Amino acid sequence: MKILVTGSTGYIGKRLIPLLINNGHTVVCAVRDLLRADKNYLEEPLIEFIEADFLKPETLQNIPKDINIAYYLIHSMSNSSSDFESLEEKCAINFKNAIEKTNTEQVIYLSGITNEEELSKHLRSRKNVEDTLISNQYALTIFKAGIIVGSGSSSFEIIRDLVEKLPFMIAPKWLNTKTQPLAVRDVLSFLSGAAGNKTVYNKTYDVFGPDILTYKQMLLQFAEVRDLKRYILTVPVMTPKLSSYWLYFVTSTSYKLATSLVDSMGIEIVGKPSNINKILQVNPLNYKEAVKLAFEKIEQNSIISSWKDSMVSSGRLRNQLHKYINVPTYGCYKDYKEREVCNPDKTIEKIWRIGGSTGWYYGTYLWRIRGYIDKLFGGIGLRRGRTSPTEIDAGDSLDFWRVIFADKKQKKLLLYAEMKLPGEAWLEFKIEDGLLKQTATFRPRGLWGRLYWYSVLPFHGFIFTGLINSLIKP
Numbered sequence: 052m053k054i055l056v057t058g059s060t061g062y063i064g065k066r067l068i069p070l071l072i073n074n075g076h077t078v079v080c081a082v083r084d085l086l087r088a089d090k091n092y093l094e095e096p097l098i099e100f101i102e103a104d105f106l107k108p109e110t111l112q113n114i115p116k117d118i119n120i121a122y123y124l125i126h127s128m129s130n131s132s133s134d135f136e137s138l139e140e141k142c143a144i145n146f147k148n149a150i151e152k153t154n155t156e157q158v159i160y161l162s163g164i165t166n167e168e169e170l171s172k173h174l175r176s177r178k179n180v181e182d183t184l185i186s187n188q189y190a191l192t193i194f195k196a197g198i199i200v201g202s203g204s205s206s207f208e209i210i211r212d213l214v215e216k217l218p219f220m221i222a223p224k225w226l227n228t229k230t231q232p233l234a235v236r237d238v239l240s241f242l243s244g245a246a247g248n249k250t251v252y253n254k255t256y257d258v259f260g261p262d263i264l265t266y267k268q269m270l271l272q273f274a275e276v277r278d279l280k281r282y283i284l285t286v287p288v289m290t291p292k293l294s295s296y297w298l299y300f301v302t303s304t305s306y307k308l309a310t311s312l313v314d315s316m317g318i319e320i321v322g323k324p325s326n327i328n329k330i331l332q333v334n335p336l337n338y339k340e341a342v343k344l345a346f347e348k349i350e351q352n353s354i355i356s357s358w359k360d361s362m363v364s365s366g367r368l369r370n371q372l373h374k375y376i377n378v379p380t381y382g383c384y385k386d387y388k389e390r391e392v393c394n395p396d397k398t399i400e401k402i403w404r405i406g407g408s409t410g411w412y413y414g415t416y417l418w419r420i421r422g423y424i425d426k427l428f429g430g431i432g433l434r435r436g437r438t439s440p441t442e443i444d445a446g447d448s449l450d451f452w453r454v455i456f457a458d459k460k461q462k463k464l465l466l467y468a469e470m471k472l473p474g475e476a477w478l479e480f481k482i483e484d485g486l487l488k489q490t491a492t493f494r495p496r497g498l499w500g501r502l503y504w505y506s507v508l509p510f511h512g513f514i515f516t517g518l519i520n521s522l523i524k525p
Contacts, residue, residue, distance in 0.1 A: 052247055053077045053117055055155070057105065057146065058124030060087045060446060062204060063161060063238065067122065070243045072097050079115060086376065086456070087446040105142040111149035118153045120246050121146075123160040123184060126177075136176045143183040151188040157252060159245050160184055161238070162195045164231070164257050164320045171318055181255070190252035192245050194238075194327075197259060197320035198269075200341040201235025202348040203438060212302035214274045220283045223294040226267040227285060230320040231259035234341035237333055244331035251330065257322030260335045266316060269338065276342045300426065375455050375467045378477045378492050384504045386491040386511050390523045395482050399462050401522050402480045406450040407437035413517030417510065418450070421470070425451055430471035452478065474500035480522075489519045 054071055058064040059080035071078050072095065081103040082088055088100040101113040105125060125142055150158060162177045170178065181193055198206045213220065241258050245251050264272070267283050274281040295310045328334065336344065392398050405411060411418045422433030433450045437443065443464070447454045452466035461481075468476035474495040481488050491511065495501045 052119040053079065053115070054246065055079045055081060055114065055118045055121040055150075056124065057081045057103075057122060058126070060089075061124060061126075063199075063235075063242070064122070064124045065089070066235065066239055067124075067242055068092070068098070070239055071246070074243065074246070076246070079118065081114070084446075087444075089444065105145045105149075106138065108145045108148070111145060114149050114153060116153050118150070118155045120157045120159065121150050121153075121155050121189075122242065123158055123180075136172060136179065139176045140179055140183055143180045147184055147186055151186060155189045157190045157192060157245075157247065158184060158186075159192045159194070159242060161242065162193055164195045164197045164259070164322050166257070166321065166323060167318050169318065174318065190249075192251045192253070193255040194241050194245070195255065195257045195322070196233050196238055197230050197322065198232040199235050199238055200232045200260075200338065200345065201238075202345040204235060206232075207342075207345055209298065209302045210270060210273050214270055214277060214279060214281060216301060218279075218281060220270075220281070222267070222283055222285050223297065224285050224287045225294065225316045226270070226283065227265050228316055228319055229263055229265055230269070231263050231322050232269065232338050232341065233258060233260045234336040234344065236341075236344065237335040240333045241327070241331060244333065248331070251327070256325050256327040258327060258335075259322035260337060260341065262338045263321055264338060272339055273342055276339055276346070375477070376465065378465070378479065378490075379494055382494060384493045384495065386515050387489070388515060388519045389486045389488045390519050392482055392485055392487045392523050393525050395462065395485075397525065398487055398522050399459060399482060402464055403443060403457075403459065404441055405464075406452070407440060409440065411518060412521035414514045417514060422451060425470040428471045431469055472500075473497065473503050487519060487523055489515065489522075491515060 054076045056064050056068060056071070056078055059068060060082055064080075068078055068080065068089075077097050077099070079099045079101060080088070080092075081101055083102070083104045085100060085102050092098040092100075099115075101115075102110060103113050104110045123143070123146060125139075125146070160181065162181055163174050165174050165178045177195075184191055184193075200207055237260070238258065241256075267285065270283060271281060401412070419433060426432035431451050435448045435450060437449045438447060443449060443454050443457045445454055445457055447457075448469075449466060451468065451470040453469050454464070455467045455477075456463060456465040462483075463481040464479070466478045468478070472493075474493055476494075477490075477492040479488075479490045479492070493500075493504050495504055
């Protein structure tokens with residue numbers, strides 16, 4: 052069958068695609084920007100990439116007419132727009148209108164569990180999308196999940212940050228809210244198993260793991276898996292805003308995402324039983340098993356996707372990488388350095404490992420200070436790190452940078468700054484004619500931007516010099 056996957060660069064989409072290919076399906080991946088197309092799949096005959104933005108109906112003509120099944124995996128958890136719900140509804144309407152013009156027989160949507168009368172705005176929006184996607188032209192299958200546990204998921208990484216950084220927590224009262232976590236492996240089993248299964252046509256199912264836990268119990272069981280002793284005191288005086296700041300400063304999440312999570316975490320998320328496990332032959336893992344499995348993937352450096360690489364973690368960009376690939380020259384300040392390279396392959400390997408746990412080769416403590424300053428001013432800081440210690444692709448997060456272009460064959464890496472700045476910044480590395488060329492470009496915004504450049508100029512002198520010298524060392 053020919054299957055369309057929207058949200059194909061997102062946390063679930065990236066993991067679903069290889070399963071569908073292994074099942075013999077042809078997969079059409081819809082991306083807002085073709086620069087984000089996974090290079091690992093460019094030679095794969097069963098995968099096709101199309102550029103489609105579901106907020107722009109004119110781009111949806113790229114969707115092939117011979118689609119059999121479509122996955123709707125578009126979510127905007129951290130969208131700070133005041134008309135967030137209407138934007139999600141518009142996306143769903145445009146998707147529905149486009150799919151109804153194809154041969155699609157089934158649409159599969161991953162939503163959230165919405166069994167409580169009072170819902171957060173994000174859960175209300177998910178429910179509204181469910182209603183919007185209903186059609187007479189195709190069958191709709193809806194899976195509604197709560198907390199998803201897996202390496203790289205936002206909830207997993209936030210819990211990991213809290214448990215591993217804080218021996219003692221004074222936490223908000225919503226930690227006593229009940230939820231029913233589900234391993235990402237099981238989410239994928241439900242999604243892939245439903246493809247073309249007529250038993251689940253026009254049906255809605257809550258999908259969940261066997262444990263009903265409070266968030267506090269999740270933290271403590273996580274600590275048990277990690278052999279850590281942790282103590283948690285919940286207090287009733289912490290407002291949603293203070294709770295959001297608590298998550299923001301302690302974990303790697305952005306403030307926008309922290310606000311969204313706090314808004315949802317006050318709502319009990321417990322699923323309604325059904326026969327879906329039997330229909331699709333899925334036996335969900337319990338919470339501790341899911342955590343252990345996630346750490347196996349982390350230890351093997353085999354994390355397929357991370358919420359940090361999704362644009363929900365972006366400080367500035369919104370999926371339009373191509374707009375930033377041509378580094379401007381007019382009205383910009385530049386710090387350009389070049390050095391002869393003795394071993395280009397070794398140097399490019401060093402560049403490909405930059406940031407994250409590797410650090411910045413020179414003056415890493417100064418980069419960390421800059422990250423702390425960014426965090427204090429509401430930026431993303433350095434806490435995102437990077438998903439893989441050795442591989443990077445366009446669209447990936449890399450500390451407080453976003454990868455705009457990465458090609459080992461061309462020996463070029465281009466980064467765009469997502470920290471708080473009075474302007475825009477790029478950092479480029481490329482090897483040409485036996486030379487490593489390192490260029491930091493800053494396009495200031497107004498007087499403050501110019502003052503900022505000259506205030507950090509003394510630091511650039513030795514930070515960027517030390518960086519390029521370290522990269523060419525044999």
